[in-house]
Amino acid sequence: MSTVRVRIAPSPTGLFHLGSLRTALTNYLFARKEKGVFLVRVEDTDQNRLVPEAIPDMLASLKWAGLEINEGVIDCRKNVNDSSLNYTEIKKNIIQKGNFGPYIQSERLEIYRRYADELLRKKIAYPCFCRCEELDKMRKRFLKKGLPPKYDRSCLKLSDAEVKSRMVKEPFVLRLKTPLSGKTSFVDLIRGKIEIENELLDDPIIMKSDGFPTYHFAVVVDDHLMKISHVFRGEEWISSTPKHLLIYKAFGWKPPVFGHLTNILNMHGGKLSKRDGSVSIADFRQKGFLPEAIINFIALLGWNPKDNRELFSLSELIKEFDTKKLNKAAPRFDQQRLDWFGKYYLGQKSLEELSFLSAPYLQKLTDDQTLIKKIAQVQQSRMHVLGDITQDIDFVFKLPNYSSDLLIWKDTPSQIIKENLRSTLKIISDIKLSDFSLSNLEKLLMTIAGENRGSFLWPLRVALSGKQKSPSPFECAWLLGRDESIRRIEKAVSKISNF
RNA sequence: GGCCCUAUCGUCUAGUGGUUAGGACACUGGGUUUUCAGUCCAGUAACCGGGGUUCGACUCCCCGUAGGGCUACCA
Numbered sequence: 001m002s003t004v005r006v007r008i009a010p011s012p013t014g015l016f017h018l019g020s021l022r023t024a025l026t027n028y029l030f031a032r033k034e035k036g037v038f039l040v041r042v043e044d045t046d047q048n049r050l051v052p053e054a055i056p057d058m059l060a061s062l063k064w065a066g067l068e069i070n071e072g073v074i075d076c077r078k079n080v081n082d083s084s085l086n087y088t089e090i091k092k093n094i095i096q097k098g099n100f101g102p103y104i105q106s107e108r109l110e111i112y113r114r115y116a117d118e119l120l121r122k123k124i125a126y127p128c129f130c131r132c133e134e135l136d137k138m139r140k141r142f143l144k145k146g147l148p149p150k151y152d153r154s155c156l157k158l159s160d161a162e163v164k165s166r167m168v169k170e171p172f173v174l175r176l177k178t179p180l181s182g183k184t185s186f187v188d189l190i191r192g193k194i195e196i197e198n199e200l201l202d203d204p205i206i207m208k209s210d211g212f213p214t215y216h217f218a219v220v221v222d223d224h225l226m227k228i229s230h231v232f233r234g235e236e237w238i239s240s241t242p243k244h245l246l247i248y249k250a251f252g253w254k255p256p257v258f259g260h261l262t263n264i265l266n267m268h269g270g271k272l273s274k275r276d277g278s279v280s281i282a283d284f285r286q287k288g289f290l291p292e293a294i295i296n297f298i299a300l301l302g303w304n305p306k307d308n309r310e311l312f313s314l315s316e317l318i319k320e321f322d323t324k325k326l327n328k329a330a331p332r333f334d335q336q337r338l339d340w341f342g343k344y345y346l347g348q349k350s351l352e353e354l355s356f357l358s359a360p361y362l363q364k365l366t367d368d369q370t371l372i373k374k375i376a377q378v379q380q381s382r383m384h385v386l387g388d389i390t391q392d393i394d395f396v397f398k399l400p401n402y403s404s405d406l407l408i409w410k411d412t413p414s415q416i417i418k419e420n421l422r423s424t425l426k427i428i429s430d431i432k433l434s435d436f437s438l439s440n441l442e443k444l445l446m447t448i449a450g451e452n453r454g455s456f457l458w459p460l461r462v463a464l465s466g467k468q469k470s471p472s473p474f475e476c477a478w479l480l481g482r483d484e485s486i487r488r489i490e491k492a493v494s495k496i497s498n499f
Numbered sequence: 500g501g502c503c504c505u506a507u508c509g510u511c512u513a514g515u516g517g518u519u520a521g522g523a524c525a526c527u528g529g530g531u532u533u534u535c536a537g538u539c540c541a542g543u544a545a546c547c548g549g550g551g552u553u554c555g556a557c558u559c560c561c562c563g564u565a566g567g568g569c570u571a572c573c574a
Contacts, residue, residue, distance in 0.1 A: 009574095010574095011573085011574050013573080013574070043574070045573090045574080046573055046574065048573085049573065049574080128572095132571085132572070135571085135572090136571095139570090139571095143500065143501090143570095144500095145500095146500055146501075147500085147501075148500090148501050148502070148570070149500095149501085149570065150570095171572090173572050188504095191504070191505090194503070194504080195503095196502070196503070197502085200501075200502060200503095200570090202570080205571085205572055207572085208572040209572055210572075212572085214571095214572070214573085214574090215573075215574050216574095219574095234568090235503095235504065235505090235567080235568065236567095236568055236569070236574085237568095237569090237574090238503060238504060238568070238569075239502075239503055239504090239568065239569035239570075240569070260504085262504095262505085262567090263567080263568085265566090265567075267509090267510075269565095269566055269567075270566090270567090271567085297511095300511065300512080300523090301511070302511090304511080304512060304513075306512095306513065306514090307513075307522085308512095308513075308521075308522045308523075309522090309523095310511095310522080310523055310524090327512085328504080328505060328506090329504095329505050329506060329567095330504095330505070330566085330567065330568095331510085331511060331512090332510060332511080333510095334509095334510045334511065334524070334525080336510080336524060336525055337510070337511065337523080337524045337525080338524095339524090340523085340524055340525090341524095343537095381536075381537050381538085382535085382536055382537070383536095392535075392536090409533075449533080453532090453533055454533050454534095455533090456533080457533035457534090458533045458534070459533090460533085461533065461534065462534090465534095467534090467535090468534065468535080469534055469535035469536080470534070470535070471534095471535085471536085472532095472533075472534085473533070473534095
C-alpha cells in the first residue's frame with residue numbers, strides 16, 4: 001500500500017483566510033487519519049500578484065490552528081508583522097524540509113522547463129507567438145458566433161523552420177495540444193464521475209513568456225514529482241481538472257485521486273470577501289477567537305459526523321474524518337454560529353489559561369495580574385471572543401458620569417434608596433479585607449437585601465458601575481475592591497442628598 | 500453565450516423508497532434573576548417547481564428554475 005501524501009498549495013497573493021484554512025484542515029485530517037504526510041508547497045508562479053507577507057501569515061495561521069506540517073515549507077524565521085521585508089528576503093528566511101524540494105515553485109523553474117521541453121520534443125506541446133490583444137479579439141469572435149472561445153491553433157500551422165527562427169527572437173508561450181474528440185473524465189472522491197467533451201477544451205498555456213509555468217502545468221509536475229496521492233482543493237478547479245488530466249496523460253503519469261471541496265459563501269450566497277467582515281485567519285485570531293472554535297466551526301461546514309454531535313476537538317475530528325461525509329453543496333458563513341463556538345470554547349478554559357489569553361486585550365487598561373484574573377472570571381460567560389473582555393467593565397477603571405435618576409429602582413422613593421445604599425455601605429465597610437471575596441459579598445448583601453432585592457441591589461450596582469448594564473453588584477464590588485467600592489457608594493449617597 | 504457543479508427550517512445539517520422529517524445556531528415565549536448577560540425549559544420554522552418510475556417518493560430518473568464555478572501568459 002502506498003503512503004498517503006496530501007498537500008496544500010497556496011499562492012502567496014493575500015492573507016490566509018477561512019476558505020484556505022478549511023482546505024488545509026480537510027487535507028490535514030485526511031493525512032492524519034490515513035497516517036500520511038501533510039505537505040505545504042508555495043505556488044508563486046504569478047509574479048504580478050505576490051504579497052510578501054502572505055507566506056509568513058499562512059505559516060502563522062496554520063501553526064495557530066494547530067495543523068502541523070510534515071514536509072515542504074514548514075516555517076519562516078521572520079515574523080508576519082515585519083512588513084519591511086520584500087518577497088526575496090522573506091524567501092531567504094523560509095525553512096523547507098523534505099526530499100522532494102524545493103517546495104517553492106519559483107525555485108523550481110529549471111524543472112518545469114525540462115518537462116516542458118519533453119512535451120515540446122514529443123510534439124504534444126507547441127510554441128505560440130500570438131499576443132494578448134490578438135487572443136482577445138479571437139475570443140470575442142468566437143463568443144459572437146456563440147462558440148466556446150478557444151485558441152484557433154494558428155501557431156500550430158507554422159513551419160518548423162519558422163518556429164525555430166521566431167523562438168530565438170520573439171517572446172512565446174507553450175501550449176498543450178489537446179485532443180479534438182473524445183471525452184476526459186475522472187471520478188471525484190466527493191462528487192462522483194465528472195466528464196467533459198475534449199472538443200470544448202482550449203489548448204492550455206503551460207509555460208508563460210516570462211519563463212514561469214502556469215498553475216496548470218506546475219501543479220501537475222509538482223504533484224507527480226512530490227508523489228501526491230490525493231488532491232483536496234476548491235471546487236473552482238473542477239473545470240480545469242480535465243486539462244490537468246491531459247497533462248498527466250501526456251507524460252504517461254498516474255494522476256492522484258481528486259476531491260473537490262465546496263467554497264464557503266457569505267450569508268447571501270455570494271463569494272466570501274472582506275466586505276462580509278473578517279475572513280482572514282489573522283483577523284479572527286486578533287479578535288480573540290480560540291483556534292478550537294474556528295476549527296470546530298469550519299470542520300462542520302461541509303462535513304458532519306452523521307449524528308447529532310456538534311463539538312469536536314482536532315483529535316476527535318481526525319478520528320471521525322471520512323471523505324464520504326464531505327458535502328457537495330456550498331455552505332454559508334454564519335457569524336452567529338461561529339460566535340457560539342467562540343463562547344463555548346472560552347467557557348471551557350481554566351481561569352489561569354483565560355487570564356493569560358486575556359492579558360493582551362486588557363493591556364491598555366491594566367497589567368495587574370490579580371485584577372486581570374478577576375476580570376476574566378467575571379467576563380468568562382459573557383464573551384464570545386477574547387476581545388469582548390473589555391465590554392462593560394470600563395467602569396472598573398473610571399466611574400462614568402451618571403445621572404442620579406439612574407440610582408432609583410422602579411417606584412422606590414429616593415429616601416429609601418438612600419437608606420439602602422447606606423446599609424450596603426455599612427456592610428461593605430465592615431467586611432475585613434481578607435474576607436472581601438465574591439462569595440462573601442454575595443452572601444452578606446443578599447442577606448441584607450432580603451425581600452426587596454431590587455431596591456437594594458439596583459442602586460448599589462449603579463453606584464459601583466455608573467451604568468445601566470453591568471455585571472452583578474457583587475462582582476462590581478469585588479472587582480473594585482473594598483476602598484473604591486466605599487468611595488463610590490458614598491458618592492452615590494451624596495448624589496441623592498442633592499435631590 | 501457555452502460547459503461543469505449544487506439544491507431539506509433564516510443558517511449549518513441528519514435523512515439513501517414507507518419517519519410525528521431529527522439535531523444545532525438564530526429567533527420567540529416562559530422559569531431563575533437587581534440590570535445586561537448567562538443558564539434551564541418550551542415553541543415557531545424546511546423537503547425549489549413540474550413531469551415521470553413505483554402500491555408508495557425528501558429520497559431514483561428527466562426537464563425547468565435558482566445559486567455557484569470555469570470560460571486569463573490569475574491561481
